Amino acid sequence: MPATLLGTLTIGQAPRADITPILAEHLPADVECIHLGVLDGLDNATIARRFPVLPGEAVLTTRLLDGSAVIMGKTAVRAAVQAKLNELEQLGCRTIALLCTGEFHGLACERAWLLEPDLLVPPVVTSLTNGRQVGILVPLPGQMASEGAKWRALARAPVYAAASPYNSTPQQLTAAALELKAQAAEVIVMDCMGYTERHRSIVREATGLPVVLSNALLARLLAALL
Structure with missing residues (x-):
């Protein structure tokens, strides 16, 4: 296992070509990253079905691998974020950075050190x-x-x-x-x-x-x- 294994989680699709260079510029050289995204492997139709914007609901926007943007309902995104955090822990990450500034109340990791921008x-x-x-x-x-x-x-x-x-x-x-x-x-x-x-x-x-x-x-x- 590398000296440090960092997990990053975007609410879009990983890796984020717009964010990862900024991280790489500042992180120590011995840090290895695993990048996951809530929308990895999903097409637009599936995204719209799984993360609908409900009336009166808070919304989030994010980037797909092709550079396009999608808007999603926050409630469904929050549940998917927690599932991906669990996956990163299972992959051995002991530090995880959430690459979204939105508020997500109640996120938790069993062992990993979770950094939430909000x-x-x-x-x-x-x-x-x-x-x-x-x-x-x-x-x-x-x-x-x-x-x-x-x-x-x-x-x-x-x-x-x-x-x-x-x-x-x-x-x-x-x-x-x-x-x-x-x-x-x-x-x-x-x-x-x-x-x-x-x-x-x-x-x-x-x-x-x-x-x-x-x-x-x-x-x-x-x-x-x-």
Whole structure:
């Protein structure tokens, strides 16, 4: 067995070509990764059937191997996430990183050390910003409400804008960033694992503000742990 076996779990299809390079940049050289996805091996029809968006339900969006994006109901995704965590443990992973910033209450591993971005990123951002106005960029407008509870520790209620990392144009991303700046944001948090360094550069250039990239922050915390 390698010195360190890390499991990663995306709610999309693995490996995530947009996220794994960011992880690899920061992780120690002796870390070996097993990448799993909730949607591995599933076609669009099966995804729509197994993860329907129910009326009034919170939604999540993610990336497939072909680069396309899908939207899924959160309730069904949560059950599938737990099943995949169990699978990663059975494969020998003793550290597992969830590659999704959505809130999933009650996830658990028997032995593995589970890192959940929704429990890690908000406290770090709260400490870093120290009372400043935070702007949150999310993929879907509906997530401004459904994912907002995790930011309750901020001293000031955050402001929001939406632009998908999967199908927004640079112009749409710029417009969302400027919307946050117009709402007096002093720092911007890109609250989705699908945002990349390219997206961060666009937002920073458009606003001149500090930009926190959730997956890069997770990678740095993982590196510190491993």
